[in-house]
Amino acid sequence: xxxxxxxxxxxDAMRGLAALLVATYHFDRTLVPSGYLAVDFFFALSGFVIAxxxxxxxxxxxxxxxxxxxxxxxxxxxxxxxxxxxxLQMLQLALPxxxxxxxxxxxxxxxxxxxxxxxxxxxxxxxPLNGVFWSxxxxxxxxxxxxxxxxxxxxxxxxLILAGAGLLLVSRVRAPHFVDSGDGWSLIDLTVIRAFFSxxxxxxxxxxxxxxxxxxxxxxxxxxxxxxxxxVIGPRTGWQGLYGLVAILILFPGIILLxxxxxxxxxxxxxxxxLGDISYAVYATHLPIHRxxxxxARIHHVxxxxxxxxxxxxxxxxxxxxxxxxxxxxxxxLSRWLTGRYAAKPAISAFNPCxxxxxxxxxxxxxxPPLT
Numbered sequence: 577x578x579x580x581x582x583x584x585x586x587x588d589a590m591r592g593l594a595a596l597l598v599a600t601y602h603f604d605r606t607l608v609p610s611g612y613l614a615v616d617f618f619f620a621l622s623g624f625v626i627a628x629x630x631x632x633x634x635x636x637x638x639x640x641x642x643x644x645x646x647x648x649x650x651x652x653x654x655x656x657x658x659x660x661x662x663x664l665q666m667l668q669l670a671l672p673x674x675x676x677x678x679x680x681x682x683x684x685x686x687x688x689x690x691x692x693x694x695x696x697x698x699x700x701x702x703x704p705l706n707g708v709f710w711s712x713x714x715x716x717x718x719x720x721x722x723x724x725x726x727x728x729x730x731x732x733x734x735x736l737i738l739a740g741a742g743l744l745l746v747s748r749v750r751a752p753h754f755v756d757s758g759d760g761w762s763l764i765d766l767t768v769i770r771a772f773f774s775x776x777x778x779x780x781x782x783x784x785x786x787x788x789x790x791x792x793x794x795x796x797x798x799x800x801x802x803x804x805x806x807x808v809i810g811p812r813t814g815w816q817g818l819y820g821l822v823a824i825l826i827l828f829p830g831i832i833l834l835x836x837x838x839x840x841x842x843x844x845x846x847x848x849x850x851l852g853d854i855s856y857a858v859y860a861t862h863l864p865i866h867r868x869x870x871x872x873a874r875i876h877h878v879x880x881x882x883x884x885x886x887x888x889x890x891x892x893x894x895x896x897x898x899x900x901x902x903x904x905x906x907x908x909x910l911s912r913w914l915t916g917r918y919a920a921k922p923a924i925s926a927f928n929p930c931x932x933x934x935x936x937x938x939x940x941x942x943x944x945p946p947l948t
Contacts, residue, residue, distance in 0.1 A: 702760065
């Protein structure tokens with residue numbers, strides 16, 4: 577059966593699973609030893625989706641300003657929520673009995689820069705209030721390059737650019753960090769290379785992808801399972817760099833192509849769409865929640881299993897609530913303020929929690945207009 581939906585439910589499911597596996601990785605790295613590689617999957621998927629959604633629009637309407645405005649509208653509300661949660665978690669550390677000394681001037685500076693979506697200039701971490709936002713900052717940088725002209729580059733030139741970025745990535749991956757890095761100023765070059773390579777790879781995949789070949793197939797489950805296994809497998813000591821490079825250079829591009837071609841059976845569309853809807857909120861909020869739960873568990877001697885259950889429950893509940901009651905209304909306001917009619921148009925987006933396609937959102941109120 578041909579798949580006519582403009583939304584990629586299989587990719588949605590994998591994006592949601594990736595966010596949950598990253599959250600699990602930060603809770604206990606032994607559970608998902610290669611969970612950090614999910615970020616490279618996010619970059620590649622972003623390149624695929626953004627190239628599909630915005631290449632023609634950049635050529636014919638809205639221009640660079642409209643594109644950047646649309647990206648800020650999409651990313652900022654949950655980014656701001658994640659920064660505020662990080663600040664609240666700092667307040668928790670300052671409570672009597674916690675045993676921490678908080679440098680409030682640096683925290684205040686990090687809060688100010690974070691709310692502007694900028695990295696903190698005086699701390700080793702780029703975003704000390706919520707460390708995972710290094711990847712969002714890197715994506716915004718690549719988006720600037722894309723909107724400034726990368727979208728016009730020919731397929732042949734994209735291949736050459738990808739090859740050059742791949743060589744830079746291979747030359748830069750080494751012990752002790754290998755690919756598991758990116759949140760600090762000391763490795764900012766690797767951060768940019770990781771984001772740029774995978775984003776360009778996603779763009780090239782979009783150029784090669786034939787939408788007419790999409791099919792509903794049970795094989796979509798095997799693609800999603802294979803993706804999860806890549807993150808769950810832990811390579812032997814000394815092989816992390818090679819394993820990460822194989823995943824980034826070969827496995828993730830192949831999985832995105834297969835995921836874009838095979839859609840899940842109808843019965844699995846609702847959970848796949850739900851996972852896609854909350855994925856960004858899970859990613860943006862899980863780290864402050866983890867730190868808060870970890871502190872509570874340490875003080876009250878809560879078992880690791882119970883702490884993990886509490887962590888996942890709070891993360892999912894908050895992700896759902898923020899997506900529905902904060903992200904969508906805030907994006908509506910930002911759309912009207914920043915980008916007007918350009919950003920208000922429905923987007924063909926795997927990141928869109930509201931859509932007019934037959935891949936209806938399972939979070940949005942259907943009576944509300946779709947937001948980009």
